[in-house]
Amino acid sequence: MLLEVKNLKTEFKLKRGTVRAVDDVSFTIDKGEILAIVGESGSGKSVTSLSIMGLLQNPGKIAGGEILFKSQDLNKMNQKELQKIRGNEISMIFQEPMTSLNPVYRIKDQIMENILTHMEISKKEALERTVKMLETVGIPSPAERANDYPHQMSGGMRQRVMIAMALSCDPELLIADEPTTALDVTIQAQILELLYNMREKFNMAVMLITHDLGVVAEAADRVIVMYCGKIVEEANVKSLFKNPLHPYTVGLLNSIPQIDNDSDERLYMIKGMVPNPLHMPSGCSFSDRCEHCMERCTKETPELREIDGHKVRCFLYDETKEGELKVK
Known part of the structure; x- marks a missing residue:
């Protein structure tokens, strides 16, 4: 694990x-x-x-x-x-590559910074690794594109740069x-x-x-x-x-x-909206949007339980005396 x-x-x-x-x-x-x-x-x-x-x-x-x-x-x-x-x-790819990349630094500088922080190699080796990572993620002419600024790349290319940066230290x-x-x-x-x-x-x-x-x-x-x-x-x-x-x-x-x-x-559209986190409903947080809501759902919070390899948090699956599940 x-x-x-x-x-x-x-x-x-x-x-x-x-x-x-x-x-x-x-x-x-x-x-x-x-x-x-x-x-x-x-x-x-x-x-x-x-x-x-x-x-x-x-x-x-x-x-x-x-x-x-x-x-x-x-x-x-x-x-x-x-x-x-x-x-x-542990590395992370953030949601928006344009705001995650620094607009005033070249692509190579931003990837190399991560490599040099975590790996004991020279700047020349870091640059070679940067170009290799850009090539790995499918950026054409990686040696030339490494000198680009983020705004010179498309959204897809910037996302690939973020992936290259995240994978740069394996x-x-x-x-x-x-x-x-x-x-x-x-x-x-x-x-x-x-x-x-x-x-x-x-x-x-x-x-x-x-x-x-x-x-x-x-x-x-x-x-x-x-x-x-x-x-x-x-x-x-x-x-x-x-x-x-x-x-x-x-x-x-x-x-x-x-x-x-x-x-x-x-x-199909799920009715209602996600509740205000400052004013959560009592019981199950999905109760006011659920088509199968029971009175119990508005008063008690269901536990996450396992059913045949599935885990689910819902009162619809309480076991009956015969050991069968209630109607979904």
Whole structure:
């Protein structure tokens, strides 16, 4: 096991109250595995990744739990110790490459900085490694493009640069936060194929954060569905798409346009909005949007339980006396 997150709680203390952005989240990632974390904006996906990386900004802080990377608790490390791991053993691709890359530095300078920080090699060797990484991620004429500034590259190329930077020190875990956002479908497919090939080549684990279930179906081995800071469902990718259990997951899947659907019906939409994190409803946080809501759902919070290899947080699956599941 490469990464184990145990009962992670991340909070933001504001003047109006405390927001629990990540609420008792636990999961594992094995070497060479691609784990996808999906959910709407505000579900806690990115905050989970920033908590792992130790990049939370004030007023955010980890209020509890453990983040074990190769059995070492990252949460107990100081910034100097974390710096040795960040960008080296654990790397991250941030959401927007244009804002993540420094516009006043050349591409080569930004990648070389990461290499020289973590590897004891000369500047000449760092430059050679930079060009090699740019070539690996499919950038044409890498030696020439290394001298470009970010604005001289397309969105897809900038995303490839971010991937090259993240992979420059051969990390064991890559966190990819919305790596295909704002890219056209052709470039999306290329980026996903690139991540998959890098996983195969380096036996690298990938934590893929996205709201696009099409991306999940294409790339992931296992899927976690988050809602309001909690994990509501977890399963391998085939099981999740074949037999989704949580009403929220079903709603997400039903919201995907189907090419072969000739119906004139409007595309399905989950009713309502994600609740205000400062005023969360009592009971299940999805209760006010759920088509299967029961009275119990508005008063009690369901636990995450395992059913035939699936994990789901929903009262619809309480066992009856005969040991069978209730109607979904």
